[in-house]
Amino acid sequence: MLTHAFTYIQAHMITIGMVQQKGGVGKTVIATNLATSFQKRGYEVALVDADPQGSARDWAAKAENPPMTVGVDRPVVHKQLPKLKGFDIAIVDGPGKLERMTVSIIKASDLCLIPVQPAAIDLWAVGTVIDHIQTRQDLTEGRPQARFVISRAITGSTLTGSIEEVLDEAPFGRLSAGTYQRVAYTRAVGNGEGVVSGNDSKAAAEINAITDELESILKLKTHA
Ligand SMILES: Nc1ncnc2c1ncn2[C@@H]1O[C@H](COP(=O)(O)OP(=O)(O)OP(=O)(O)O)[C@@H](O)[C@H]1O
Ligand SMILES: [Mg+2]
Numbered sequence: 749m750l751t752h753a754f755t756y757i758q759a760h761m762i763t764i765g766m767v768q769q770k771g772g773v774g775k776t777v778i779a780t781n782l783a784t785s786f787q788k789r790g791y792e793v794a795l796v797d798a799d800p801q802g803s804a805r806d807w808a809a810k811a812e813n814p815p816m817t818v819g820v821d822r823p824v825v826h827k828q829l830p831k832l833k834g835f836d837i838a839i840v841d842g843p844g845k846l847e848r849m850t851v852s853i854i855k856a857s858d859l860c861l862i863p864v865q866p867a868a869i870d871l872w873a874v875g876t877v878i879d880h881i882q883t884r885q886d887l888t889e890g891r892p893q894a895r896f897v898i899s900r901a902i903t904g905s906t907l908t909g910s911i912e913e914v915l916d917e918a919p920f921g922r923l924s925a926g927t928y929q930r931v932a933y934t935r936a937v938g939n940g941e942g943v944v945s946g947n948d949s950k951a952a953a954e955i956n957a958i959t960d961e962l963e964s965i966l967k968l969k970t971h972a
Pocket of ligand 2: 841
């Protein structure tokens with residue numbers, strides 16, 4: 749167990765759910781890297797692998813000091829998560845298609861992160877997930893919050909700018925930080941590592957910037 753670097757005032761665990769009905773958009777890469785980065789900052793982190801493919805579990809099996817990782821293979825994340833005690837943050841990695849599991853993750857989350865690659869085909873895929881989140885928000889007076897996060901942007905491509913413009917018309921905001929296409933991510937996810945501890949400083953800065961934004965949106969960090 750890591751020692752807490754800070755004292756937190758949140759009384760309950762904060763849950764961040766990765767949701768996107770499209771496969772291969774970077775959910776697992778962002779989930780595992782956020783888990784490592786929050787852990788490095790002193791939070792007690794639970795990583796919940798709600799994708800039957802089990803990629804987050806495979807990652808944890810290779811990791812030296814992984815966060816506590818559990819697999820949930822049925823759409824009961826919203827029922828199981830409240831039973832987890834002693835954690836500051838749960839990060840839920842979701843499946844790459846829309847199914848009851850996605851709805852369960854939305855119900856369980858304080859914040860849904862929707863990774864979007866800078867391509868029109870990815871944008872077309874987000875409509876249904878947006879509908880599901882909004883339907884839930886209507887029932888709960890706004891929970892979960894939701895943000896898009898640009899994933900695998902290509903340096904120098906104008907596509908990212910046009911996608912950002914489209915996303916800014918959507919009902920949820922977009923994180924200003926995101927990931928660029930970098931070998932460091934593929935390597936880290938395959939080796940059970942997080943880029944915040946690796947030697948690609950640009951990748952580390954991207955994940956740290958996403959973590960900073962999440963700390964601010966979720967009002968997480970409170971110095972003792
Ligand atoms: N920023 C990045 N730079 C380079 N490669 C990346 C990046 N993000 C993801 N990838 C690679 O893209 C592929 C898909 O990423 P990932 O597995 O995270 O997507 P996913 O949304 O979890 O997919 P699935 O829906 O199948 O679970 C992986 O091979 C991963 O290594
Ligand atoms: Mg995945």
